[in-house]
Amino acid sequence: MRLTCTVNGTEQHVDDVWEGESLLYVLRERMGLPGSKNACEQGECGSCTVYLDGLPVCACLVAAGQAEGRQVGTVEGLADPESLHPVQQAFLDAGAVQCGFCTPGLLVATHDLITRQGRPSDAETREALAGNLCRCTGYEKILDAVRLAADRMAEPTAGGDR
Amino acid sequence: MSTPTRTPTGAPEHLTGPGSGGVGDDAQRPDGVLKVRGEFAYGSDLWMEDMLWGVTLRSPHPYARIRSVDTSAALATPGVSAVLTADDVPGEKVYGLELADQPVLALDVVRYQGEPVALVAADHPETARLAASRIHVDYDVLEPVTDARTALGHPTWNQVHDSTAEVTELSRESAHLHPEGNLVRHLKVRTGDPAPTADVVVVGEYEVGMQDQAFLGPESGLAVPAEDGGVELHVATQWLHVDQKQICSALALPPEQVRLTLAGVGGAFGGREDLSMHVHACLLALRTGRPVKMSYNREESFFGHVHRHPATMRYEHGATRDGELVYVKAAIYFDGGAYASSTPAVVGNGGTMGIGPYVVPNVHVDCYGAYTNNPPCGAMRGFGSVQTAFAYESQMDALAAELGMDPVELRCRNAMEEGSATPTGQVIDSPAPVAELLRRLEAMPLPAASGDGEVDLRDMPGGVSNTTHGEGVRRGVGYAVAYKNVAFSEGYDDHSTARVRLEVVGGEPTATVHTAAAEVGQGLVTVEQQIARTELGVERVVVHPKDTSVGSAGSTSASRQTYVTGGAVKAACEKVREQVLARAERLVGRTVPDLRLAGGSVVSDSEDITVPLADLLGDDVLEATLEWRHRPTEAIDPETGQGFAHVQYAFSAHRAVVDVDTELGLVKVVEMACTQDVGKAINPQAVVGQIQGGTAQGLGLAVMEEILIKDGKVRNPSFTDYLIPTILDMPPMRIEVLEYADPHAPYGLRGVGEAPNISSGPAVLAAIRAATGLPLTRVPVRPEHITGT
Numbered sequence: 021m022r023l024t025c026t027v028n029g030t031e032q033h034v035d036d037v038w039e040g041e042s043l044l045y046v047l048r049e050r051m052g053l054p055g056s057k058n059a060c061e062q063g064e065c066g067s068c069t070v071y072l073d074g075l076p077v078c079a080c081l082v083a084a085g086q087a088e089g090r091q092v093g094t095v096e097g098l099a100d101p102e103s104l105h106p107v108q109q110a111f112l113d114a115g116a117v118q119c120g121f122c123t124p125g126l127l128v129a130t131h132d133l134i135t136r137q138g139r140p141s142d143a144e145t146r147e148a149l150a151g152n153l154c155r156c157t158g159y160e161k162i163l164d165a166v167r168l169a170a171d172r173m174a175e176p177t178a179g180g181d182r
Numbered sequence: 183m184s185t186p187t188r189t190p191t192g193a194p195e196h197l198t199g200p201g202s203g204g205v206g207d208d209a210q211r212p213d214g215v216l217k218v219r220g221e222f223a224y225g226s227d228l229w230m231e232d233m234l235w236g237v238t239l240r241s242p243h244p245y246a247r248i249r250s251v252d253t254s255a256a257l258a259t260p261g262v263s264a265v266l267t268a269d270d271v272p273g274e275k276v277y278g279l280e281l282a283d284q285p286v287l288a289l290d291v292v293r294y295q296g297e298p299v300a301l302v303a304a305d306h307p308e309t310a311r312l313a314a315s316r317i318h319v320d321y322d323v324l325e326p327v328t329d330a331r332t333a334l335g336h337p338t339w340n341q342v343h344d345s346t347a348e349v350t351e352l353s354r355e356s357a358h359l360h361p362e363g364n365l366v367r368h369l370k371v372r373t374g375d376p377a378p379t380a381d382v383v384v385v386g387e388y389e390v391g392m393q394d395q396a397f398l399g400p401e402s403g404l405a406v407p408a409e410d411g412g413v414e415l416h417v418a419t420q421w422l423h424v425d426q427k428q429i430c431s432a433l434a435l436p437p438e439q440v441r442l443t444l445a446g447v448g449g450a451f452g453g454r455e456d457l458s459m460h461v462h463a464c465l466l467a468l469r470t471g472r473p474v475k476m477s478y479n480r481e482e483s484f485f486g487h488v489h490r491h492p493a494t495m496r497y498e499h500g501a502t503r504d505g506e507l508v509y510v511k512a513a514i515y516f517d518g519g520a521y522a523s524s525t526p527a528v529v530g531n532g533g534t535m536g537i538g539p540y541v542v543p544n545v546h547v548d549c550y551g552a553y554t555n556n557p558p559c560g561a562m563r564g565f566g567s568v569q570t571a572f573a574y575e576s577q578m579d580a581l582a583a584e585l586g587m588d589p590v591e592l593r594c595r596n597a598m599e600e601g602s603a604t605p606t607g608q609v610i611d612s613p614a615p616v617a618e619l620l621r622r623l624e625a626m627p628l629p630a631a632s633g634d635g636e637v638d639l640r641d642m643p644g645g646v647s648n649t650t651h652g653e654g655v656r657r658g659v660g661y662a663v664a665y666k667n668v669a670f671s672e673g674y675d676d677h678s679t680a681r682v683r684l685e686v687v688g689g690e691p692t693a694t695v696h697t698a699a700a701e702v703g704q705g706l707v708t709v710e711q712q713i714a715r716t717e718l719g720v721e722r723v724v725v726h727p728k729d730t731s732v733g734s735a736g737s738t739s740a741s742r743q744t745y746v747t748g749g750a751v752k753a754a755c756e757k758v759r760e761q762v763l764a765r766a767e768r769l770v771g772r773t774v775p776d777l778r779l780a781g782g783s784v785v786s787d788s789e790d791i792t793v794p795l796a797d798l799l800g801d802d803v804l805e806a807t808l809e810w811r812h813r814p815t816e817a818i819d820p821e822t823g824q825g826f827a828h829v830q831y832a833f834s835a836h837r838a839v840v841d842v843d844t845e846l847g848l849v850k851v852v853e854m855a856c857t858q859d860v861g862k863a864i865n866p867q868a869v870v871g872q873i874q875g876g877t878a879q880g881l882g883l884a885v886m887e888e889i890l891i892k893d894g895k896v897r898n899p900s901f902t903d904y905l906i907p908t909i910l911d912m913p914p915m916r917i918e919v920l921e922y923a924d925p926h927a928p929y930g931l932r933g934v935g936e937a938p939n940i941s942s943g944p945a946v947l948a949a950i951r952a953a954t955g956l957p958l959t960r961v962p963v964r965p966e967h968i969t970g971t
Contacts, residue, residue, distance in 0.1 A: 119447060153906060161874065
């Protein structure tokens, strides 16, 4: 089948998509956007979290055809090529990136959390990110990164594109 | 709460960096920006025009003879380029890290569920999977051996007071899974009085379930056939050169025709030390003449790598009435599963360090590794020390209770220190602050009691499932301390190779560090840069891609890379620095004793000399390549276990605070605190990251992580059913990092990664015991162990 959707603001057309393919597979293998990760491919780990029409979803659980005509946002679209989004910068500064395989999904989930809630409490952050597994960090530095990003994004001068 | 404190106590003063990304700084990882932009190329991200997808057909049976394999229907599937079986392996048909006993593709017998039988390459992964399902394998199913002691013909224990009579003759009646029998290794430690007596004796039997590394990036890589008849393999792994050696053997190709490059690694934790898809992808690429990508899904990943050995252990501790340990006897059984992998070395660790960081005059340990038809077990973070720590720390708590002593006091009273002898007769010749680690934990404030004021469900066991508002919830506090060898042991020639180049690029002095040491997420690439910055006084350091065009760096395991590859990089930098300083002296025409490299220049403080490297080097390139070794260890005596087995020990301790819903058996870990001596924190932020991550994996084993096996079959190969801690399961942590320099190690550093993975779980178990009053001798602790239902 042919799939047409908008990814990170750019309209994409892909031919010869097999109906059984997931949005994650199409992003990674057909559109050259492997940033969204394939850690479990069963909706348990959150590594493939992308925006679908503005809502975070596990791209592995979305059939490619379900994205037809819709807006998809991935980690590659969080910032323009010349800069980092404050959430990305905060993950680096806090040391929240080790192997980094969970990072793209966590960045999208954190971006969504801060966009919705501004400065979430730790308890709110834990609830919001409970669907994103990380095996390296024990999550402490991820919490540090969320606090840091939320603080920076709340400061008008250090704002960045919310 | 999460801000760690550091206690610099002995690290060389001059290494306290000025914040310029040298040794001792929180330098940022060079791969960080790529990782947060989604541009870092992991093994599963690799892609080439015209590439094929490879998949593996695996045995559904834990033990069976193969009567025949019919691949015709698979080959006839449109889109399929190749179907391979064991007949297509051109070289040695078996491989292994320590013993070559594991078939590349099943020969006449499969010995575990998930053993690879055949391979398919096709133009789409689903086509390849469909074709694999059309391969007909005729199995003669056999009765699997699924218990280590049964495999060895040893009697099973039923209760604590059974006889521990040593079994000297292995039963020849139990099924032999391998020609040499089912014993992989039996390690004996014998020291002191063989028949000691003591005032107080406690006996316990303990069991540790099978843990999975559960790295998030699946086994994956891309094999590309080369014009010279060889193959280029881009793969996520822990040790390129040991892979290369095994691949060469299977492919019957020389090393120069099997070239490996490290792909991005999404975590490892030991699970990538053995081969997975490496040879398979190369076989398919060489057969089809096209690039072949293989990437396991999560279910296949559970079958595609070794796991942590499950263990059953029986311990007897004898002490004086005032709490001095007199003797420890232990029998430790590791279930190695179907193939040896690194079981011999795991047994080595389990046996030599099996009584914990305590001074005990009389020790009698038997540690066994056995073949069974369970999944193969091998390396996982903590490597043979995690299992025994649950047992020996549980024993220390039981002994403290029997003596009416405080558990921390009992531990401190018997703690190893510098100058102590281990049960293997090795005198500890660097700091061993075991008691201090515990005392510092004890001095930390405890978290507020739960249920004060309004109940927040999110703080309760069961969380927002609304299972309790505090009724039936009891708090417990537990302590544990552990130690672990750093680097490879027992006489292994453990070395690393580093090539360091210094040149001027675009007017800026630039160092390039080239090693084959696998970066798996821990931050070795950062450490390599930091060392080069400090040693060469330059800011710009490029880390060359990791590949086999430079000599072996050894494995990224055993907490060894910062020590060994760090040592190699330091030594190579020193060689380059000698060349630079000699050149500077030639330039100034005399010997200047205090010449050094700093800020991109050669400088002397006494003579007011500053020669920029850009001027000194011009277009010249200075380079040094060398192999570096830590001081040698030695094989242990096969009858007594005595010998200088380990080059260095890492020490850590944990305090766990838990709330347990005793009615439902649910556990909420409220806080973890950790103290660890790291000798010298090369990158403090990364050190703390290792402690936090290791703590999480230990907590996971204590309360939730287990591969469930029934009759040799894995029942939970998914992240739906194999649980690892989420951000809701992990509590805040208090961390104190101590820096007592080890005079034998580069910069005084001590390997970091594994120790905190060892002491955290036993502390959680102790805290649950303290909350419930139950003996709890098995991990992971399940709700029914607490409720008794």
